[in-house]
Amino acid sequence: MSVPAPVSNIDSRPYLLERVDDAAIVQLYADGFVELALDQKILIYHLYQAALAGRDIYYDQRYRHNLEMRDVLEEILTNAGGVDPGTLSEILRYTKLFWINTGPYNNLTARKFVLKCTPEEFAAAAQAAAQAGARFPLRDGEHLDQMLARMRPLFFDPAVDPIVTNKTPGAGRDILESSANNLYDGVTMVDVARFDERYPLNSRLARGGAGLVEEVYRVGGRYDAEIRAIVGHLEAAVPFATQSMRTALQALIRFYRTGETADRIAYDIAWVQDKDSPVDTINGFVEVYMDARGTKGAWEALVYYVNPHKTQGIRKLAEAAQWFEDRMPWDPRFRKQGVRGVSANAIDVVVEAGDSAPVTPVGINLPNDQNIREEYGSKSVSLSNVNEAYDKSTSHEFRREFAWSDEEADRASRWSAVASELTTNMHEVIGHGSGRILEHLQGNPQGALKEQYSALEESRADLVALYFVPDPKVVELGLVDAADHEEIVRAEYEGYARNALVQLRRVREGTQIEEDHMRNRQMIVRWLMDHSTAIVEKRRDGKTYYVVTDIRAFQAAAGRLLAEVQRIKAEGDYAAARELFEKYGVHFDPALRDEVVARVERLDMPSYTAFVQPKLTAVRNDSGEIVDVAISYPMDFTRQMLEYSGRDRGV
């Protein structure tokens, strides 16, 4: 069996739909849906409803004024006949950013953005919309102009509630008070320290008459209406699920009813034990990044099915894990016996909501509860159709700009999706799970390697993939065709080298890289440049290029570096790790970064991407039973957002 031919040659349907400032809007496709059995489609349909039913929870968690602001904006847009066209186009631009970021805070910077028209122009637009029938969220006895005056700072003043999550507000300032999110109400870290939380993950902490109050997210608690709706759709889904998934869904329903931590743990365990169901969902209070304290879960939902073709490749790698381990280019003392590849699935997402949409992750590993991970393991998924949509929406001009030759740019267009999927799987399945560490570390290399550990471990997993991607075993396992192998290897190495240059666009201030994956990639490329002839820096017309000259030298040098990185991990050699990253991974030349930023800005590259989700429609018979579920692709972000809010009247 081989991986299906890259669709890039035949796939001419739209991916990139539009640009809004520095965001791209891209259509997501779930091609495998139509091939699923009917009961799986119906299962997905109910889970899809359960996902959309919770959308407003996340809006409210992110900012207490979010839902009211969204109502005002959407009422103007859907009653815009008499609105001045110039004002309308600014309101539309702002509203799209508002939807993309689930409120007025930028996803990347956490900072507030505001309307660029004047408050008077905005008021005139609202008045015109009111004439045309708009229904605004007026409070008791409030007139429209009073409402507009009340909400004016929300739309126009960047200094009011300026940052959604502020972990470093400066000396003497409180991280909770300085964060505009709605996970706390009038509560400081001093209050929290004196309070015994019973629902740390799933409550809003507010100040009540007699001290702090936990407003628990559950049926009968905060978000009662939304959670009731979610539970109703989950109950409808249960009969169509596999036995192990039923157990998990029932545990989730119980947790939504009680809100108790013990029930959340029972659900996490049931979810992680359901390893083989072809359909799965994540629905709940999951990631804690929005909370400056790192405790409260932001609501999110994803519904997905396993992509059988792509998962087959992962399984083959996992089955061959010992073969790779026996050939690791490191000291045989560090080789492991009885290696089992990490279990992971390639999935296609059908819908995402809350914290995972419209801006989505590309891979997920849950649950977050460390005790459950240690005892029961975790489930790891890579979002195949999201990755594919990212790749398809990347412009050729962008690849051209940083490629030394036309051949290199063409190779990237043709093979980079296949190459990066293959090496990502190798990274996860045979990379992280490989190698032995010495006894004295007692299974805890993090303890010895401290802040260097993550970047070192990411480097190790990347190097395993880079070292083995040219190996004939990859062809033997059917992961690529022999005829394409060398081109795929070359495309991967070239892309890896280019990335060390292009990623500098993300660090616009300072001369240091902080993020661990970025440190790892820079370290590997700069080390290879210093210790081999595999990559050379070239200049042309004032522009810098990292050019791969010799793929054999690349592989050999990656093997030498991998041996050293494994030694550092196995021995817990902190000094060597620190030196390696200080020398190659952390610091960069700001002039080079400025050059890269200028090149990227000339091309008007997006900084982040939002996705238009597929749409499901149930086909029912005369007695109301679902007899089929149709999937369609709306291609229109505005229409989808209005439809989700129940305002599908068009603009």
Ligand SMILES: [Zn+2]
């Ligand atoms: Zn990793």
